[in-house]
Amino acid sequence: MPALMLIRIVFVLALVVCAQPSWAEDIVLSTIKEATRQYGAGDYTGAASNLDYAAQLIRQQKSERMKALLPEPLSGWEGKEASAQALGAAIIGGGVTVSRDYKKDPDNISVEIVSDSPVLQSVLMMVNNPMFAGAGGGKLEMVKGQRAILKYNSDKKTGELYIVVAARFVITIKGRPAAKEDLLAYGEAIDYRMLEKN
Numbered sequence: 001m002p003a004l005m006l007i008r009i010v011f012v013l014a015l016v017v018c019a020q021p022s023w024a025e026d027i028v029l030s031t032i033k034e035a036t037r038q039y040g041a042g043d044y045t046g047a048a049s050n051l052d053y054a055a056q057l058i059r060q061q062k063s064e065r066m067k068a069l070l071p072e073p074l075s076g077w078e079g080k081e082a083s084a085q086a087l088g089a090a091i092i093g094g095g096v097t098v099s100r101d102y103k104k105d106p107d108n109i110s111v112e113i114v115s116d117s118p119v120l121q122s123v124l125m126m127v128n129n130p131m132f133a134g135a136g137g138g139k140l141e142m143v144k145g146q147r148a149i150l151k152y153n154s155d156k157k158t159g160e161l162y163i164v165v166a167a168r169f170v171i172t173i174k175g176r177p178a179a180k181e182d183l184l185a186y187g188e189a190i191d192y193r194m195l196e197k198n
Contacts, residue, residue, distance in 0.1 A: 028057050059086035059116070063096045066198055070100040070111055071189035074182070077104040102186070107157075107178045111186055113195070114170045123149075123162055123170045138162075143187040152180045161187050166196045 035050035063084035073079035082100040099112040114120070138149040143163055152159030157177035161184065164170055171190065175183050 028054050028061075031057070056086065059096050060084075062086070062115075062198065063098055066096060066098045066113060066115070066195075067100075069113065069191060069195050069198070070098060071186055073102050074185055074189065077102045077109075079103075107175065107182065109173060109175045109178050109182060109186055111190075112172045112174075114172070115168055115198070120164070120168070120170050124164055124167060141184070143184065144190075144192055146192055148187065150180070150183070152183070154180075159183055163187055163190075165192055169195060 031050050031054040035047045035054065038044075038047040038050065063086045067082040067084050070082050080101045080103075082098060085097045086095075095114055095116045097112060097114045099110060102109045102111070138151045141148040141150045141161070143161070146163050146165055148161055148163040150159065150161050157175070157179065159175050159178070159180060161173040162170065163173075171187070173183050173186050
């Protein structure tokens with residue numbers, strides 16, 4: 001393949017990648033516009049389908065943006081690539097989930113952020129009621145001003161840290177095995193102000 005043609009292909013691909021957020025936004029807006037037209041024409045099934053589709057696209061965009069809020073590996077740790085998942089309301093209540101795994105032999109930690117999910121209500125109940133937290137073997141903590149519950153087994157060096165942010169997000173940090181201090185350190189590494197803006 002001639003070098004000039006290869007350069008042109010790379011340039012076009014770069015333009016496509018750079019334009020992707022705008023392209024996705026155009027699809028969302030055009031889908032909503034089509035749903036509005038269908039609704040006006042009495043096609044309620046088509047309108048509902050297009051609105052569901054637009055909502056799913058919006059959740060996908062949100063999940064991609066939230067991936068950037070997962071903490072970088074702490075000193076001495078390695079981090080895998082972050083993953084994102086956006087589920088519609090029909091699937092276990094829906095929601096947006098992003099997660100990332102971290103490793104420092106022999107320790108393993110995973111950080112998961114969930115938003116727009118019914119799971120949030122059960123965790124909120126535990127955090128807001130100390131009796132629920134204690135009954136499940138948890139201990140109330142404060143992590144950078146955020147309410148949290150820590151469940152930790154010192155013998156097995158396993159534990160979970162649950163953090164609720166702005167009554168909209170649940171952060172779960174699990175260690176199997178991991179030191180309690182490392183679980184809390186990953187909790188401290190999250191930018192909660194930026195998360196609240198999502």
